[in-house]
Amino acid sequence: MTEPAPETTYLTLPADGGGPVLPVEVSATTTRYLELIDQALPEQVTGLYLTGSIPLGDYRRGFSDIDAVVVVASPLTDVEVVRAVHKQLPSSPAFDVTYLTAADLAVAPDATKPVVFTLDGEFKQEPSGGPVSPVLWSELARQSTALRSVPDLVVHDDQEALEAFTRANLTSYWAGRFDALESAFADHPDDEVVDAWILPWVMLGVPRLHALLATGNIISKTGAGEHALIAFPEWSPLLHRCLDHRAGKPETFTVTDARSAVPYGRKVITTALAL
Template sequence: MTEFEAVTSQYLELIDDALPGLVSGFYLTGSIPLDDYHPGRSDIDGVVVVSEPVTDPEIVRAVHEKLPERPYFDVTYLTASALAAPPDRSTPVVYTIDGQFRDPATAGTVTPVLWSELARQSIAVRAVDGLAVHDDHQALVDHTRANLTSYWEPMLDRLEQRAAELPDDQVLDGWIIPWYVLGIPRLHALLATGNIISKTAARQHGAAAFPSYADLCTRAINHRAGALGEFTVADATPTVAFGRAVIASARQL
């Protein structure tokens, strides 16, 4: 049994015991269906289909607290009727990021991306008969374009500003550079191909589309896979340049 199979099995046993009949379905999204899960490093992402809306984390918190701290168990609790309609960010939804419950009112994971992941490339751990998911490709494209400009561009500005305040040889937290280098090309690939791809595939896409940054992409994916090595403040400069080049190109797609 794999790491994620053990955790998901434990979760279903716990939730069924604590709240019988609540969970009618459970689908894995993210890296697992894309065959890009790295034990000890990746998170478990998914959608829990519930028989009635869950808008208060306290309803399920005790179950989550019994799960291992890692891998992070990042799920969103949604009804089948909610999934059959466009994502509604005005309705509170219980969800976790990095294993922590976030404010349900923010509905952070309620986006066309999650709906499309579920419809196109999820793995059913517990399937719901006849589940219909509203997969609107134009909404996915529009969301992706908006995310590049409203989220990633300001994040690149912050990285550049922060790096200017630090010595070039200062070592950065290992996740920072790969997060940018692999995250932004994933969105470019979606606009270019129409497909949601893995972080490993994002490395391949980024290196092929922007060959002058191929080495940076390779270092980022090697780090994600657990290879030894570190990133310093000096790596922020090519990372920012790469990110801006990817976004500029995405605007033309």
């Protein structure tokens, strides 16, 4: 069993003391974005915080996106201006951001409120949902890289809500992914080659949730693979190959590998839910 979740905490992000060292394409995209958005909406973007693989030290050129939270002075009203800015940015790596106010971040995430965001570099505007979740709030509070800081920004970081969201995601999303994986290759020959991204995505994706419930921490995909090597050693050969693929080494995966991933995923989910 995990230790009892702590009560809700509120973490204050200090202003950054210096610029981080970033991959050149990340620096180019984020610098260009700030130039364009400041011209289009002066004084509207008060903060830009990188989340995801970059602050976790797991950015992989050619695989990773640029994930970020954009803090705006007030809710966006002229979304077409913002859409035009994103159209001028490089298509790769995708610049995936969520627009939120400081007031939004100071309280629990509300997935029923309208949100403006980009996904796979594509501009989105939805009346509810999007990437708004305890995961994003906790990522921002615990392990983000500030490219433009909001002084004394307060982010609501609720461990109990984070774990509840993670458990729900295991059953509502990941369980279905492994069912779909099993069905997709049921009648295919064992040696048929499958798209190279599929196995690393599932083998390294689902143990991130197991690790969160086991340790309380959000970790990278590479970290999740290393966690799975210890927690689920019977799948070590396939996990090592998925980690090699993420590191940029050439790897070929077959239907046999996909079939092996199905019981692995189900065991990860069952074990995680028992924590």
